[in-house]
Amino acid sequence: MKTDLTGAMRYTELNDEELSEINSRMHLGLSLEEMLRIKTYFTNLNREPTELELQSLAQAWSEHSGYKSSRNYLKKFIFGLAKEKIFYQGDAGLVSFNDKLAVALKIESHNHPSAIEPYGGAATGVGGILRDILSMGAQPVAVSDVLFFGKRSKKGFPSPRFIEEGVVAGIRDYGNRVGIPTVSGGIFYSNDFVPNVLVNVGCVGIVEKDKVLGSSVSKPGIKLIIAGGKTGRDGIHGVNMASSVIEKGKEDATTVQLGNPIVKEPLIHAVLEANDRGLISALKDLGGGGLSSVIGEMLLAGNVGGSIYLDRVPLKEMNMRPWEIWISESQERMLLAVEEKNVEDVMDIMDQWDVTAAIIGESEAGESEAGDHLKIFYKGEAVMDLDLEFLTSTPLYYRSYRQVKKNAETTLPRYPGNLNKILLKMLEDPNIRTKEFAVRQYDHTVRGSTVIGPFSGKVSIEGPTDASIIRPSWDYNEGLAISHGVNPFYSRLDPYRGAKAAVDEAVRNIVSSGSEPLAMSDCINAGNPEKPEVMGEFVQMLQGLRDSASVLEIPYVSGNVSFYNETGKTRIPTVPTILITGKIERLDHSLTPDLKGIGNPIYAIGPPAYEMGGSLYYRMLGIKRSPVPDSDPNVLKDRKNRFLEAAKEKLILSSHDVSEGGMAVALAEMTIGSGIGMELDFSSFSLRADVTVFSETQSRFVVEVAKGSERRFEEIMGSQAMLLGYTSENFRALRGEERIFDLSVEKIRNKWKVGYQ
Amino acid sequence: MAKLRITVTLKGSVEDAEGQSVAKALKLLGYKNVDEVRTGKVYRIKLKGGDLSEGEEFCSKLLSNPVINDCKVEFDED
Amino acid sequence: MAKLRITVTLKGSVEDAEGQSVAKALKLLGYKNVDEVRTGKVYRIKLKGGDLSEGEEFCSKLLSNPVINDCKVEFDED
């Protein structure tokens, strides 16, 4: 075996300084400790590592692929919660949907690529998450995207507007072209995301339970087929980039990829057809680290070894070095493990769909005591022969952490008087007002299965919805609800409560559509994990995710951690974005927020409390320190159960969850899609009027109930339900003597629709 | 009155999905001699006053992304 | 080895929605002297053999719809 690929130097004889030098020259991104571990390994083997072996280890041991800073804590806090509800876990997680079908879901960040090149970063983010769902053998049925942009420009970085337009265009061009509806998401604006923007992309898929694919190759002689896009130099070292802090001006154009949805679209069809016919034994997508990350894991999982012939990989460009082929992150590629007898049929299906495919190697019997080996050849020459155990033994760290106590005193501002004006200002706040300028560029009806989309109401005046509902199979009258939860403003002040609020909002959104929550996927965004205060926030956040989910008994079936979202002195708060799915037994039970008729009672479910930290109201007033609303998952669970019982009896006509801007914004938003107003009286609440209507106390809803069903509704809801008033023509509210709101519904709608005409 | 012609193309190192699709289509139509297709956009801009340097500003401020694009500014002759 | 440059533009009689929005954006950026923007696409095609007349065929068979487009074929100098 050729061993001098790292240059004339002999790796096993290098001193610490030389090792560090090699590390940075080869862009390995390893720590000295890890470099030394490799040195020991090869010294014991009595040979030098090849260039490809070093690159391969660097990929496998990167933060991005190996979760080396997070895995220990994830295990401790959130893995295994509500385990009995998980159907299967792989690149995406699955829960049972009905007797025959399972739902796959996953959310992932594409923050670093999007900060460098927003269009391609977001597009390949969609591409990547689709592959995760596909790799379970599932048909993707919906895409969601949650975006976080800065407001002001920073010298040396692209303007927030440029980034936003690029990201939205990337999601549009990729999602629309592959033909999977983008139905859910959110856009947040805060200077915490200057210049570190966050792009969190989720996907939900559906699969027949007996067609779920795993990723382990468990016997020798299985052929490995690469299908889809060709392999090029693009994306090399992307993984290492996502595992370090962005340095201004150091963006590397060779890692930029734009994605090619027109290669992905037929690839999805071809893979699903082959799976449908039972021809695939195991499947994995090629993401970060490329072939190097995938093949070792597939073989190790099934306790076999294997041989790979890199010269058989279809290439985009000639004269690529073997290690470049091995770690390339070119898009749109899948790796199929196929039994010899099925190979011809699989290749035939690929050809039918015009998809490039090639057999690049096979699994082999393990090599006894030495462990299972992965051997790689290039033009007849061995370029790697590593013990799989060693290759995949990413070092895991318990990084030290420090929890900074942020004591916040309650501060009540002077009573502002004109609440009308404040409400109008809230409605046109970029975080509240319609996101239609972006969302209406996303095809949300493709596949003809969108039952509730991002907007609902009368045609041309639609307002927002809380969750989207997809009919995953036309053969069933059941709906799959999809939504998300996240609050970067709370998380910044209080990572623990912020995380609980994210789960609370996710669950609220699903319940508000009339659905029962099934499963969540968490996408965690944070700064540099080598800093104790970042790890401190990370741990607090995980405690929050745990405390909510364990009471609610909703599992996190998949997730993703993105560290190093920091530049110079600025870093993002530790924010978890929760993707959630739910189920509704009958499509015609679906609920939307737009009011349905005049004279119906309006109820609040759950009372407001004096909890304003991080709220839209306090942010508008510039109050920075105050306790963040704390979600009590027991309360939420109780309300969820009562709510869904009332919904099943069709007592509820429309529903909206109370989130940013409190009851005032929630109620106002219900008028947008209907042209119907309400006559309300908040006198029964003892809090000050502004706190009553703008408080963001968790676990609450506002609903329109069918006239005549008040008694039954109150019976089910118990003390949770408070009558606020009745639907009518305008939006008016009293609090004692004071008329706090008096607005026409057109005025509300025009404010909310600012920026989208 | 200046007339500028600005051409925005993808850098050579960035894959051109559109160009690949066009090349495939031309080959399927029987033009086997097509080797490579690269695509780009042209903007023909009429200005009251102004010169090439203003075109450069259009490139950097709106029309192109320097991470992935090349942008060329010429006087438009047609 | 021929290198062709094919430029497809909208006919003058057809409203250019993209051109209009670029013009609007440039004006918003402060370039009040922008009068009109028209957009088009360029295809730079490398051929083994072949000549301008082949480019004309590409225009008529694939690259342009004569109802709305003009199509111009040149040798590519860059």
Added chain:
Amino acid sequence: MNREPKVAVVTMEGTNNEFEAFNSLKYAGAAAEIVHIKKFESGARKVSEYDMIFFPGGFSAGDYIRAGAIMAARIKAKLLNDIESFVEQGNLVMGSCNGFQVLIELGLLPNTQGKWETEAALAVNISNRFEARTIYLRVRKNNCLFLKNFEDGEVIKLPIAHMEGRFVPKSQSILEEIVRRKMNVLTYVDSMGKEADYPWNPNGSVLNIAGLCNDRGNVLGLMPHPERVFFRETESDWTRGENRQGMGFRFFLSAVEAIKEKF
């Protein structure tokens, strides 16, 4: 005869509405089959084996160059004669969105001169934006076989999702011919049923044209997506209204019935 009408849903890379098209046809009583254009090109399938051809929406070949251009060019190169005689024999052809763009490029619509020449184009929306929303349409059914289950003058709602839908005719005389022969069976209107500009006309189409049906009534092309609202529960405002058949169902049932009448 009581067999199910055979319908081919033609796909290639990027056509991505075949799922809902296939299902809509199936649920309306047709024997639908998704056929990759390669199979027609190679002769493995023949157009004449079917009773109807459906060109689905999506982004065939990425919609690079122009929407539908690459798919149309491939069809022109090898299959145009087959499709022309298919239409001449009175068989049904329908295309929605990208499919409509293909039919226009192929000259199957409007075909006022009977010469199968490209007589129009679908240009970039006047808003220069992709538009995904529900719009109102007025139906003028004329002799269009796909509209049998509609009332003449009825106002309906359908979803749109496209970037290039602005109908531009080659000449004034072609436009006059379209109107004279009542080929413009679907036009964009406002919520009151009156023709109106953007946003009601979502793309700036001349005469608010949203869909065309040929002279004989057996070829329909339209920008909106009936196949996405086969069920009432997939119409965007269904939670507000009466329980009735889905709008898409009425299109596909019309087609299936029209074919069966010929058996």
